[in-house]
Amino acid sequence: MAVIVSIHSFRGGTGKSNLTANLASQIAVSGKRVAIIDTDIQSPGIHVLFGLNEEKMGRTLNEFLRSECSIEDVAFDIGEHIGDAPGRKSLAGKAFWLVPSSINSGEISRILRDGYDVGKLNEGMNRLIKGLKLDYLFIDTHPGLNEETLLSIAISDVLLVVMRPDQQDFQGTAVTVDIARGLDVPNLFLLVNKALTRYDPNQIREHVEGIFQAPVACVLPLTEDMADMGSADIFSLRYPDHPWSKSLREAAQAVLNAA
Amino acid sequence: MSVFDRLQKQLDIQKREHGISALELADLPPNLRKIMRLMLREVVLKYTDLCHAVEAMPAANRLSKPELDSALKTLVEQNWLLCTGEGEFLSYRVNLRRKAGSSLNKDIWASLDNRIAGSKSQEAPNQKINPGG
Numbered sequence: 001m002a003v004i005v006s007i008h009s010f011r012g013g014t015g016k017s018n019l020t021a022n023l024a025s026q027i028a029v030s031g032k033r034v035a036i037i038d039t040d041i042q043s044p045g046i047h048v049l050f051g052l053n054e055e056k057m058g059r060t061l062n063e064f065l066r067s068e069c070s071i072e073d074v075a076f077d078i079g080e081h082i083g084d085a086p087g088r089k090s091l092a093g094k095a096f097w098l099v100p101s102s103i104n105s106g107e108i109s110r111i112l113r114d115g116y117d118v119g120k121l122n123e124g125m126n127r128l129i130k131g132l133k134l135d136y137l138f139i140d141t142h143p144g145l146n147e148e149t150l151l152s153i154a155i156s157d158v159l160l161v162v163m164r165p166d167q168q169d170f171q172g173t174a175v176t177v178d179i180a181r182g183l184d185v186p187n188l189f190l191l192v193n194k195a196l197t198r199y200d201p202n203q204i205r206e207h208v209e210g211i212f213q214a215p216v217a218c219v220l221p222l223t224e225d226m227a228d229m230g231s232a233d234i235f236s237l238r239y240p241d242h243p244w245s246k247s248l249r250e251a252a253q254a255v256l257n258a259a
Numbered sequence: 260m261s262v263f264d265r266l267q268k269q270l271d272i273q274k275r276e277h278g279i280s281a282l283e284l285a286d287l288p289p290n291l292r293k294i295m296r297l298m299l300r301e302v303v304l305k306y307t308d309l310c311h312a313v314e315a316m317p318a319a320n321r322l323s324k325p326e327l328d329s330a331l332k333t334l335v336e337q338n339w340l341l342c343t344g345e346g347e348f349l350s351y352r353v354n355l356r357r358k359a360g361s362s363l364n365k366d367i368w369a370s371l372d373n374r375i376a377g378s379k380s381q382e383a384p385n386q387k388i389n390p391g392g
Binding site: 004053105109112113115116117118119122123126147148150151154155179182183184194251 | 267278280281282284285286289292293296299300301302344354355356357358359360361363368372374375376378
């Protein structure tokens with residue numbers, strides 16, 4: 001049975017999409033069959049990390065939700081179309097797909113105006129798992145709490161809540177953790193991102209675990225190298241020996257172990 | 260489309276309007292929530308498969324058959340699960356409520372659409388000059 005992994009953050013700017021792309025890539029490179037679905041319909045962005053733009057991405061989740069195509073039509077084969085970024089070259093031939101949301105302004109406003117069938121989104125994820133024989137389905141969610149976020153949490157085997165060591169994130173994360181517990185998510189992990197390097201990551205881990213009574217999958221350092229890349233590639237594949245990448249692989253291992 | 264098809268479509272739309280919202284899932288009593296989690300993952304399940312799935316749950320979470328039947332009855336009464344067939348063909352389908360659209364005045368959306376259409380037509384000449392992007 002496929003493992004559904006939701007990546008969530010209560011606030012924007014935590015690096016959620018970047019983490020999702022990197023985690024899913026690491027697991028795809030390990031030989032698992034992996035897909036990412038971008039349910040951040042209001043502000044999609046993960047496609048950028050895989051070198052896609054509006055012209056290249058083809059069909060989108062928005063079209064599937066309007067019953068204009070099948071979910072399989074939307075699944076973009078990353079393993080077959082890696083482009084020329086050095087990091088993504090490691091994904092060549094891997095069983096790895098992305099279901100992108102539309103970046104077209106008219107499409108986004110249409111979803112906001114008309115709403116959509118949440119049941120169809122759920123059925124699409126189910127069909128994707130079966131049709132592509134997935135081992136892992138990663139769900140990149142919209143920050144905060146809304147319908148698709150709660151649905152993704154409710155169906156998840158693993159929930160990763162991304163937070164920065166920041167008071168606003170601490171309060172927001174508490175809300176998300178409460179809801180995840182209310183929805184009986186079997187495996188809940190916290191990911192601390194953008195931690196200042198002058199602090200001991202082990203102390204940050206202990207502090208966060210003490211507050212939320214949940215395991216921290218990894219503490220990722222704030223790094224200019226990541227900012228410099230500007231989402232142009234999969235950082236942990238391009239720089240596998242970078243401290244950020246090493247920490248990221250701890251989280252990937254936690255996901256693999258949880259399954 | 261026949262009269263029957265139109266009627267069925269209308270009934271389906273009404274059922275969707277009465278389905279469960281993701282917001283309500285967290286407030287369900289534990290037994291109902293366990294069943295809904297299972298159903299959300301599978302979308303459609305035969306009763307017999309549902310019984311097997313419940314039996315496979317860890318002992319601490321497992322529902323007895325009367326508890327399962329009672330939970331299913333409640334979920335169907337609320338229209339959160341839709342029940343079809345009989346006997347060995349008895350099956351359940353999860354019924355999620357449609358996400359409502361915006362309640363903003365339609366003129367605002369029409370104005371936004373016009374703006375988007377306007378900006379697209381201005382972008383078009385550039386795209387022709389450099390189609391590779």
